[in-house]
Amino acid sequence: MPTLNLLQAVNDALRLEMRRDSNVVVLGEDVGKFGGVFRATAGLYEEFGPDRVIDTPLAEGGIIGTAIGMALYGLKPVPEIQFSDFIYPAFDQIVSELSKMRYRSGGQYTAPVVIRTPYGGGIKGGLYHSQSPEALFIHQAGLKVVSPSNPYDAKGLLLSCLRQNDPVLFFEPKRVYRAAKGEVPEGDYEVPLGKCAVLREGTDVTVITYGAMVHEASIAVDQLAEAGTSCELIDLRTLWPLDIEGITASAHKTGRVVIVHEAPRTCGFGAEISALLQERCFTSLCAPIRRVTGFDTPFPYTLDEEYLPLAPRIRRGIEETVSYEA
């Protein structure tokens, strides 16, 4: 099995599905001749040509709007928003038109657009190249929201997204685009949407995270394992629809939960997970559910390592949760 990084896995999934299904087209700023600012679409223009790998003008609303129209006509468009920070000009199209197509047509029609976009901090990107806006899209009914943490999941999840009929926001953790490496099967396979992965089984505490923070959480969890704390580490993979059964089962088992994400804390996805778990696991819980997250600030340029919930802060959060006594 070849070893790929996360970017190569994304590229592999796109190439495979474009060979399989002529309705799949890729569009966005610099995705064609240039191969994408992160090279996620490298080589696709050469193989599939300008009709299927489309260099668009710099106009996010137009990119997503035309992609919705393409999907209405039966294509499977995969628009790339170059950085998730640039998605806001297209926010209206995503929220007002894309997310509502199945509902507003009473199930007559859907618009299966898969929007790929790199997100997250840790590359010294500052205000406009570091944000994690996933919660905004989870808040909006009618969208699936996916974020892989590793190459195997990236390819398998993207293929799953391309083979179902709902619109998807596919958030790619750009900090580990090249850093995350792993074995990826050649050819076709799928990772099911809506199912979390239990990366470490444990009994003392459940750590729930996704995207680039899976890496940081796994460092913290492994360090704590050496110190004798047994952590169950869960990678959500699909943020919405949430695998509520998966995380509920773990929370019942351990009675203690730490949620980790890069996005700001207030109204971040951790807030919703916390509420859902306390509604379902109240009597099983032995400690307050803890959130280890980014702060309620614009993304800082200089203090980005401090802003991100890296392993030391995650470890501290887990330790305090585990040692909590009512």
Place this chain on the structure above:
Amino acid sequence: MATTKLDDETLLGMYRLMALLRRFEEKAGQAYGQKKIQGFCHLYIGQEAVAVGAQYALRPDDYMMTGYRDHAHPIARGADPGMIMAELFGRYGGYSKGRGGSMHLIDVEHHFYGGYGIVGGQIPLAAGMAFASKYRGEDRVAICFFGDAAANQGSFHETFNMAAKWKLPVIYVCENNRYGMGTDIARVSGEPEIYKRASAYRMRGEAVDGMDVLKMYDVVKDCADWCRAGKGPVLLEANTYRYRGHSMSDAATYRTKEEVEEERSKNDPIAKLREVLFKKKIATEASLEKLQEEINKACDDAVAFADQSPEPPMEELYGDILVEEGEPDAHPRERVLGAKDVKWPTYPKGDELKVTWDLEPRTESGGNVSALPRKGAA
């Protein structure tokens, strides 16, 4: 009136359709007064020539979408007036099972891909459909209606740039009824003659009398040929007039009663076509009266259908939002487009696969914040 040589049956059909749209809207207005329709309701009365002229100029398999003043367009395409009325009433028998209401009608079977409640929201969608038509090597044209106010939205300009560069087969029809809700379009536009904006994108742009169904027919026919010949998109500005308010709750203080009366008495599209029918001896007062009775009956039937249609059941609240893993999906696209469903093998689960993380090691101080911000600190 334009000079097109249309046969008697077509002319009569156009008249029938315009009269149907008007009567339908009158009944909708009535139902609104009876609180059978609630919320927002925007009537098309006065603008019938625009939708009807375009509909007759297009093929049934061309794609159409419009803004929120959208009752007329799907009916023109062939949608069932009863199901449209039921949707306005919020009933389960409506096209969207009562989920959408007045501003969000959609009838895929007749290739009407929706009215859109966000002004200008549909403009890029039509370009995408036109792209797909071209991509698949088909010769369907997309036609997209929007109001004059939408021409000042960013989507208008973003889309025209793309549609023109990619030479997409899409006809944009700006239904200029002079007022964006209560604001005269000339008061808020740098270029109030909207068709002229096409030149900025090297697109064909022209104005047409939107109160004349035959002129609408001629120009849309020509534009459809133009699009099918691969010459790129078109912007038509159909100058028209709505007799009623912007919505049902519009006191219309921004225009005079005389202005409305003048348009209604001198420019009415239905009255104009009636004269043609008389002159060509296609119809008589008596025959049109009989036709009107049939139309009235059809609209009464539509209201009756809507009245009898049940309210959407509470169990349906969460329906048609997302299809989750393992749930059946109606595959609506496949139903319409006839695509195949391929089953592909699934590899063994990959949770055990080893992942390495090639990141520079972090110092212990990294992420170990001691001085926490005031708000939202972890």
